[in-house]
Amino acid sequence: MTLGPLTQAPELVISAWYNSKKPIALEQLRGKVVAIYCFQMLCPGCISHSLPQAKKLHQYFSHEDVSILGLHSVFEHHQVMNNQALEAFIGEYRLSFPIAVDKPAVKNPIPETMQRYQLEGTPSLLLIDRYGYLRVEAFGAISDLQVGHWLGSLLSFNPDAFQESSEDNAIGSCNDDGCSIGQ
Amino acid sequence: MTLGPLTQAPELVISAWYNSKKPIALEQLRGKVVAIYCFQMLCPGCISHSLPQAKKLHQYFSHEDVSILGLHSVFEHHQVMNNQALEAFIGEYRLSFPIAVDKPAVKNPIPETMQRYQLEGTPSLLLIDRYGYLRVEAFGAISDLQVGHWLGSLLSFNPDAFQESSEDNAIGSCNDDGCSIGQ
Amino acid sequence: MTLGPLTQAPELVISAWYNSKKPIALEQLRGKVVAIYCFQMLCPGCISHSLPQAKKLHQYFSHEDVSILGLHSVFEHHQVMNNQALEAFIGEYRLSFPIAVDKPAVKNPIPETMQRYQLEGTPSLLLIDRYGYLRVEAFGAISDLQVGHWLGSLLSFNPDAFQESSEDNAIGSCNDDGCSIGQ
């Protein structure tokens, strides 16, 4: 799988944060690569594969370079996967990176952020580059090799070089201050 | 670890059953070896090691010979590890063996069966022989080799032979009808 | 897989021993369960699965009860899987249980013991009970659960009980001194 085009990552819509004193906006994280692990507590693949991988990344990469976030995107069993259960879960699994609760939607079992990103389910991995572009959206278990490769690429990503080689597509426009879609 | 002496296994004290139309009493299971996996939904070692092992045993052994039971022994986070959550959990993890809920105690966070068996925590494995004796009570992750060895021994266990070799200790008394403690 | 009938295990035909000062005859091991791991140095499944399992068993079981043997049964690449290479291999992989070299046959690539036991290939596992009967002959990777189960059964095996329950088949005849086929 290759990295996607320069599409701006939509802002997260969050109802609660754990392991963070304040809400975190993606915009604040410009300059870092952001890895968002979307999970549900009652999703076996999330527990056996994705959250352990998130912990590994959190330990391996410098926090100056890579920001790991968990996103609890509950789209089934809403009553039992509530915030009280999540808090106990975070403690028992010793998750130390910031974890956000995807805001429940009105009259829709799919929560707000999950809708915006059109996620297929959990686990899903979102990778956002230093300039705020959503470059990876992957459903299911992703190998460590694949994640390492993507992060290595994104950490080295030079949007000026990217722009030149994709000028005809006019996907994005970047300067030293950052990148903007459109013109 | 070797098999323990011929101590009668106390009856389970259960408030609800899943994957079983009727309550199951240990007494009904005489003639089979019984493996009871005591767990909590929010116990990482239970999810990563013990319940997968329980599934493996349930698939591997003939149900005529070995009965696998889960026992949800909640001693912390009682509010979130409730029966509604357990039901969703059983479905998502595709557990198909009978699962009992250890009856909550009054004024004690430790549930009734856990108290009776003086369990150290979760995961715990209880092995009960064909004659109703509790022969293994093990806390923590147990290797497949160890569990296989114990079950192989218990399936071949001949209480008459046992009595002879342990007569001086007068632990138990067995005849063709079964075994009784005491005399 | 269930344990096989009471067929006498043929004696091994061996051209060299490592990790043992003297040759070992199966007959000397009566009273113990014997697990023989048949392997070749250039067999990937032997290296990744069977020899690590053999090491685990050698560490786990009392050497009074279970004897672990390696059997280097070379049926291909004879020139390179020679004894000098085997000796280096045993050292590098820190194998500490006795390892025998299956005697090369004249005008047959299959070595002598492998022929006698009609092994399908490597890895193969042979389990011989306390009375010298070959009860398991299994080709390929065997799970720890399965091996544990078999060894637990064989360690508890009482040939008198066996004889009674299988009298009609007249497979074996056992007394306190041992078991013999036939009558």
Next chain:
Amino acid sequence: MTLGPLTQAPELVISAWYNSKKPIALEQLRGKVVAIYCFQMLCPGCISHSLPQAKKLHQYFSHEDVSILGLHSVFEHHQVMNNQALEAFIGEYRLSFPIAVDKPAVKNPIPETMQRYQLEGTPSLLLIDRYGYLRVEAFGAISDLQVGHWLGSLLSFNPDAFQESSEDNAIGSCNDDGCSIGQ
């Protein structure tokens, strides 16, 4: 571990090639990232970890971008880890990437390439960037996450950007045709 400075990778000194019709010089591979897995057949960590990782990389990455090479660097048990044994080994383990034999040295157990690169032992991993610089030399088992990260970085590596940020150290000098050490 971070990527090393722009030091030219010494050419390999090779006595035989497998899985390649012709000898391969590093110089021919300019434009690709090269991953060289240094191993010995009788090195347990090589067999259990490094060669399986090499196979994974060979399958995962486009061969236009990443070249995987094996290097059989024998520094002990020279007699048994000979080319005939290596050929059988390559077949049995189904290794399909090119494998070179590090040229034995005269009066030194350490082979020529191993000396040039001052390798600590096996397994060792060498990563050479698109411009011929040796950027990683790592001894022991390396995680998939780490290797993926390194390769992602090296595939995105832009030597012009590198030069600017390291000008004061005057390590290397690069232009559109490539990079050269020194001036």
